[in-house]
Amino acid sequence: MMTMNIERFVSKGKGNGLRALREIKAGEAIHSCEPYSFCIAKDFLKTACHSCLKRGESLSRCSQCKTARYCSVQCQKQAWPDHKRECKCLKRLQPRIPTDSVRLLTRIIFKLLSQSESDQEELYSIAEHQSHLADMSEEKKEGLGHLCTTLQVYLGEENGDLSQLPPGLDPISLLARVTCNCFSISDGELQDVGVGLYLSMSLLNHDCQPNCVMISEGKRLTLRAVRLIRPCEEVQYTYFLKRRLSSFLIELLKESQALLHRYTDVVPDRNIYVLRLLDLSMDACISLDDYKTALEYGNRALETYKLYYSDPHPSRAVELLRVGKLQHYMGRLEEAQGSFTQAYDIMKVTHGTDHVLTNEVRRKLSECQAELGQV
Structure with missing residues (x-):
């Protein structure tokens, strides 16, 4: 059920949008919701629970389709209504797996066929989404x-059931709506583990200087204010830079390092493409247990994060947490304490004090203080 913090309105020059119904303070949760429908990203099919998105290497596999995986019997039971018809499709197509957009669209189609009124309490129905x-x-x-x-x-x-879809919601129109309006579902370090359609969230417009951020916790998305939002002010957010690793980590690292070395005197670190290379190189080094080099790339990237992500922003907080973990592991305790402190100050606003990632930062900060003899 949509909370009464926001309402739908027509934003001048932008079309539909969301605006505040009351004054919302920095750090306050504006709205939180589950997806109308979602699916696990192809790269995480074997390592993420298809119900709660919890990551693990020994998840139980669906005995029929051999594709869906779950962390518990309870999660499997909760997922069954959405997986029941999908299961037959996955089984039929083995070992091929369709793209994320096709699997998400299929789930949406099955939901429309079985629960045509399921989105009636949302501010924005599927039929109203623009294709x-x-x-x-x-x-x-x-x-x-x-x-x-x-x-x-x-x-x-x-x-044969497609003819029973609501008027105007044929497959190609639905697919266009999904590709334009779906959201990535990220884990704590902003890796895209899934994709989902969040009906009312689709009303949000983009702004390079946003007044809110979007945080994932499992498959639930929460909007949080990062500054004071006044009554009738539009609620807007900005898109994150996403990181996706190649499976060929050594080759990836070699190519990234070659590019960084080749253009080091020509293109500055603040260049957005260099930042992406730094992030990729850092991720690859961590996966290859080269923590010293990973930290070098992380420290370089942080300087650019300050330019692109003004505080408070979750992307910078996550980068500070990653760098802090590397500093802590390498025994650079004072530096780690500084990174964790900065990350915590941001996450209190962007994630809230009860978020699992905020708790992790708080715990890491306490560990550093204990090791430094400050507590």
Whole structure:
């Protein structure tokens, strides 16, 4: 149920938007919701619970489709209503796995067919979402057509039910709506472990100087204010830079380091592409247990994060936490304490004091203080 902190309105020059109904203070939760529908990202199918998104290497596998995985019997039971018809599709297509967008669309279709009124309490229904088909290039429309062909193969015998979809919600229109309006579902370190459709969240407009941030905890998304938002002020957020690792870590690191070395005197670290290379190199080094080099890249990246992510911003807090962990592991306790303190000060606002990641930072900070003899 939508809380009474925000309402839908028409934002001048932007179309639909969300605005505050009352004064909202920095650090306050504005709105929190579960997805209308979601799916696990392809790269995390084997390591994330398909119900709560908890990560693990020894998850129980669905005995039928051999694809869905769960951390507990309870999670498997909770996921069954959404997985029941999907299970047959996955089993039929083994060992191939469709793209995230096709799997998400299939779940949305099954939900529409079984619960056509399920989004009636939302500020923004699926039917009201814009597809932007008329504005798309022929190339993009052709791409949607290919995805719809994959969808038909994936659905198999379930294709006959598509005629029962609500008027105006044919597969290609739905796919266009999904690709324009879905949100990545991130873990604590902002890796995309899933993708979901959050109906009312789709009303949010982008701003480079946002007044709120979006935080994932499991599959639940929460909007939190990062500064004072006055009554009738539009609620806006900005998009995160996402990091996705290649499975060929050594090759990735070699190429990234070569590029960083080649352009070190030409392109500064504040360049957005250099920042992405620094992040990729740091991730690769951590995966390869080269923590010293990872810390070097992390410290370089932090300087640029200050430019692109003004405080308080969750991306900078997560980067400070990552750097702090490396400093702590290497025995650089005073530096680690500084990084954890900065991360905690940001996360109190962006994540809230009860978030699992905020608690982790608080715990790491206490460990550093104990080791330094300050507590």
